[in-house]
Amino acid sequence: MKTIRVFFKKTGNIRYISHLDTQRAMIRALMRSGLDLAYSEGFNPRPKIVFAQPLSIYQESEYEIFDFRINGETPLKEIREKLTAAMPDGIEVFKVAEPVKKLSACAWARYRITLTTRKSAAEIQNALSGSITVLKKTKTKELYCDIAAQIKELSVYEQDGKVVVETVLPAAGNNYLNPNYIAAFLADKIDGFFVRRIFLYDSDGKPLE
Amino acid sequence: MKNDRYAHLLKNVEKPGRYIGGEYGEVVKDKNSVDLRFCFCFPDIYEIGMSNLGMKILTAILNNTDYCWCERCFAPWADMEEQLRKTKTPLFALESGDPLTEFDIIGFTLQYELSYTNALNMLDLAGIPLYAADRGDDLNAYPLIIAGGPCAYNPEPLAPFFDLFAIGEGEESLPELAELYLECKKQNMKKSDFLRKAARLEGCYVPSLYEVTYLADGRIDKVTPKYDDVPAKVKKRVVQDLDKAYYPTQPTVPYLDVVHDRxxxxxxxxxxxxxxxxxxxxxxxxxxxxxxxxxxxxxxxxxxxxxxxxxxxxxxxxxxxxxxxxxxxxxxxxxxxxxxxxxxxxxxxxxxxxxxxxxxxxxxxxxxxxxxxxxxxxxxxxxxxxxxxxxxxxxxxxxxxxxxxxxxxxxxxxxxxxxxxxxxxxxxxxxxxxxxxxxxxxxxxxxxxxxxxxxxxxxxxxxxxxxxxxxxxxxxxxxxxxxxxxxxxxxxxxxxDAKTSRLECVFARGDRRLAPALAEAVRQGQRFDSWDEFFDYDKWMKIFEQTGVDPDFYTTRRIGFDETLPWDHIDIxxxxxxxxxxxxxxxAGVPTPDCRTQCSGCGVKCLERNIKL
Missing domain, CATH: 3.20.20.70 (Aldolase class I)
Incomplete structure (x- = not known):
């Protein structure tokens, strides 16, 4: 039995599918792939599958990861082909490999937030240069906090006539910042926004592998 | 759907996954390469409709043909309906995203009485007049609106809204109907002429071809076909050999957590x-x-x-x-x-x-x-x-x-x-x-x-x-x-809730005189009647009062054995x-043995050609 790491993109209309539903779709894809999966024990055996970091509904991603366990020796190329055939529309498996680091090494994520706005890149940059105070909601409470210190990198530029905020935010299990907060902070300056995750990084700032 | 034409609506609803299609196994065809576009409508939310076996079978049968592309549509939840109405966006099908008005045939499955308002509301959301008579006699003006499913055995409360009801099992009758429709459309036939032909297909009930008369006390006198070539009784369709009947093995696998996800x-x-x-x-x-x-x-x-x-x-x-x-x-x-x-x-x-x-x-x-x-x-x-x-x-x-x-x-x-x-x-x-x-x-x-x-x-x-x-x-x-x-x-x-069951009884045993109450209920915003959060009994009673319906006539009244029933012209x-x-x-408290122990002579054998028990 060994662990296989699947790298995939999630783009297009499948961004309307929540993380939980995507996870179930992946399990089904594994089940129909015909691969010799390792299952969990107990009354409800399931393929063992772990995601690096959930992706919010409405967001696209070019770099998503999940691990699953497989019995025996199947060539990676064959695994990739079988998975590709079993995936729903909008999920593109671009790499299948054995894990280099643990999934818990996932620490940062890069996002591109494309804004619909009449403001210039400079104006948006300016708005984001000071404190960024947003209302954070948890299951039990709501509180205002400044997220500026959590942001590792942030730049604003124009691309194809749109203003883009590109940023690196914490994406660890116990420290995760949703890029939607940045858009929420800009709410009165924008008419809409669109988030695309570009990379997941390990604690060294390298793409998680 | 491949394109993103409804992004501005989807961002404002709780479960956008209900409206986008794109699931594994979804059937997508080139709309220009098919002759017939069929939209299969389920008058409840996606999670319920996608669990329905009949829908899986019938959409697959239609999609198995070269000439037809059968898409799906479900009742939009309140948040989506609000978005559609606010932006004046007509209700659309999941696969192509095209408005329902672009389809040739819209087929509803009627699984329970309390989904009738949803079915009518879906027509309204599509911009299609509820009453068949308001849709004109041109086969191209509006899609043909049909329905089947268990509630179609007594379709009378819905009679004025639908062009046709498919009685019984649709595996064979639906393709026959689709083919007849295509043939008639090619000949530029009027809708009424097409329906007259369709009424001669076994299992097709065209309500507009029947006259219902009433007695002074409100009971039905009789139901008569308007023409000699229209059958007095519509016999239900039955699949003869279930083993040989088509059964879909490549169904669409939903993303969402649907009711029967198995x-x-x-x-x-x-x-x-x-x-x-x-x-x-x-x-x-x-x-x-x-x-x-x-x-x-x-x-x-x-x-x-x-x-x-x-x-x-x-x-x-x-x-x-x-x-x-x-x-x-x-x-x-x-x-x-x-x-x-x-x-x-x-x-x-x-x-x-x-x-x-x-x-x-x-x-x-x-x-x-x-x-x-x-x-x-x-x-x-x-x-x-x-x-x-x-x-x-x-x-x-x-x-x-x-x-x-x-x-x-x-x-x-x-x-x-x-x-x-x-x-x-x-x-x-x-x-x-x-x-x-x-x-x-x-x-x-x-x-x-x-x-x-x-x-x-x-x-x-x-x-x-x-x-x-x-x-x-x-x-x-x-x-x-x-x-x-x-x-x-x-x-x-x-x-x-006993109140829900009472309303269910009204429509289960109802007749054509209930149609105005249904139309009025939809106008007043009644929908999702089988959902506790939407069911409004008092409002329904008010609507019955306004439209001259006495619910007791359909519920607590004992119906005489010799009375003409609203569904007497349907033959099961x-x-x-x-x-x-x-x-x-x-x-008398006397049980009847099961059919395997002893035939009780129910009469259904007349539908069998060679079915063994």
Missing amino acids: IMLEVVRGCIRGCRFCQAGMVYRPYREKSPEALDRCAQALFAHTGYSEISLSSLSISDYSELDPLIDRLLKWTDDKKVSLSLPSMRIDAFYEQLMKKVMSVRKSGLTFAPEAGTQRLRDVINKNITEEEILIACRKAFDAGRNELKLYFMNGLPTETDEDIVGIAELAQKIVDLFYSEKRPHRSVEVTVSVSCFVPKPFTPFQWEPQDSLESLERKQALLKNSIRTKKITYKYH GVTKRFLRREAEKAY
């Missing part, structure tokens, strides 16, 4: 039992079984395509399937290995046995549900639920012995001839089951018995179709009586004479 293997159609309250047991006759070989092949193909980890053996009463053991043995040969579990949702108590349970439990634990339906032997005899208390207790003992400690029991209240003794009998039976659990030392320390009680709704084409429904007051009094008769916390008591094969005979036996 492989549904249709094992049997029909039921040999003949419970006197049960409409399904009558309208799905004759009883037909599939072979274990065909089912096993089908299940393997379905697993390979879907990746589901559960197979549900679907039938009205799975334990009556004569080859259940061979089927389960065949399936277990590969399901255990693939970690696929089997569920048998319709086991009869008398057939429940340990070995089968152990087998089925070997992979995954699934719930245990029995349906005694009534609390006393006397009443169980009246409704022809041929099980004894002893059989119930034996089954429970076996379940407990096997380590189960959760049981769910289904009952009905308001059944014909019911007395308080029968109601208290439900509590007593549940108590006996609890006592049985504690009579011996068991692996589990405590037991949980859930008693779930629904209100009896007399349905067309059943021996109880003439029966008065219990009044609201009486039903609610009996619900309280049962609640007070339960003396232990080991029994959980759940019951249905089972004769009215048989139903009446069964009603009389009910009053």
Whole structure:
């Protein structure tokens, strides 16, 4: 039995599918792939599958990861082909490999937030240069906090006539910042926004592998 | 849908996944390469509609043809409806995202009466006039609006809205109808001329071709075809050889957590039992079984395509399937290995046995549900639920012995001839089951018995179709009586809202005079009537008052045996004479043996060409 790491993109209309539903779709894809999966024990055996970091509904991603366990020796190329055939529309498996680091090494994520706005890149940059105070909601409470210190990198530029905020935010299990907060902070300056995750990084700032 | 034309709406709704399609197995064709565009509509939300087996079968049959692309549409939830109305966006199909008005045929499946307002609301959201008469005589002006499903056996409350109803099983009739439509469209035929031709297809009921006259007291005088070539009675369609009938093995696999998110293997159609309250047991006759070989092949193909980890053996009463053991043995040969579990949702108590349970439990634990339906032997005899208390207790003992400690029991209240003794009998039976659990030392320390009680709704084409429904007051009094008769916390008591059942009865036994009330209800915003958060009984009563409908006429009134029923011109094969005979036996408390033991002469044999029992 060994662990296989699947790298995939999630783009297009499948961004309307929540993380939980995507996870179930992946399990089904594994089940129909015909691969010799390792299952969990107990009354409800399931393929063992772990995601690096959930992706919010409405967001696209070019770099998503999940691990699953497989019995025996199947060539990676064959695994990739079988998975590709079993995936729903909008999920593109671009790499299948054995894990280099643990999934818990996932620490940062890069996002591109494309804004619909009449403001210039400079104006948006300016708005984001000071404190960024947003209302954070948890299951039990709501509180205002400044997220500026959590942001590792942030730049604003124009691309194809749109203003883009590109940023690196914490994406660890116990420290995760949703890029939607940045858009929420800009709410009165924008008419809409669109988030695309570009990379997941390990604690060294390298793409998680 | 590939494109993103509704992004501005989807960002504002709670579950956008309901409206985008794109699931694994979805059928997408080039709309310019097909002659006929069909939209299959389910008048409830995605999660319910995507669980419907009929929809899976019929969409696949249409998509299997070269000439047709069949897409899907579900009732949008309130948040999506608000978005559609606010932005004046017409309701669209999931696959192409095209508005419903671009389709040739829109086909609804009518699974329950309380979805009628949803169906009409969907037409309204699509910008299609509700009344067929307002849609003109040009076949190209609007899509043809048709419906099928169990409620189409008495489609009269919806008669003025639909162009045509498909009566019975649609596997054969739907493609025939689609082909006739295409032919007529090519000839630029008028809609009325097409419908006149369609009325001659077996199983096609064109309501506009029938005249209904009434007696002075409000009862129906008679229903007459307007032309000589229109059949006086519309006979339901039946699939003759179920084994050879097409069964889809590449269904669409939803992302969302739908109600029945598993492989549904249709094992049997029909039921040999003949419970006197049960409409399904009558309208799905004759009883037909599939072979274990065909089912096993089908299940393997379905697993390979879907990746589901559960197979549900679907039938009205799975334990009556004569080859259940061979089927389960065949399936277990590969399901255990693939970690696929089997569920048998319709086991009869008398057939429940340990070995089968152990087998089925070997992979995954699934719930245990029995349906005694009534609390006393006397009443169980009246409704022809041929099980004894002893059989119930034996089954429970076996379940407990096997380590189960959760049981769910289904009952009905308001059944014909019911007395308080029968109601208290439900509590007593549940108590006996609890006592049985504690009579011996068991692996589990405590037991949980859930008693779930629904209100009896007399349905067309059943021996109880003439029966008065219990009044609201009486039903609610009996619900309280049962609640007070339960003396232990080991029994959980759940019951249905009697008001919902009353509305259901109005439409189940309704006639064409209810149509204005439905149209008015939709206008006033009534929808999702089967959902607690939307059901508004008082508003419905007001609407009935405004539109001159007396609900008691359809509910608490005893209908005479010799009265013309609103559905008398629909022929399900089972004769009215048989139903009446069964009603009389009910009053005498005489049970009828099941169809395998002895033929009771229901009349459905006239539909059979060579069906073996």
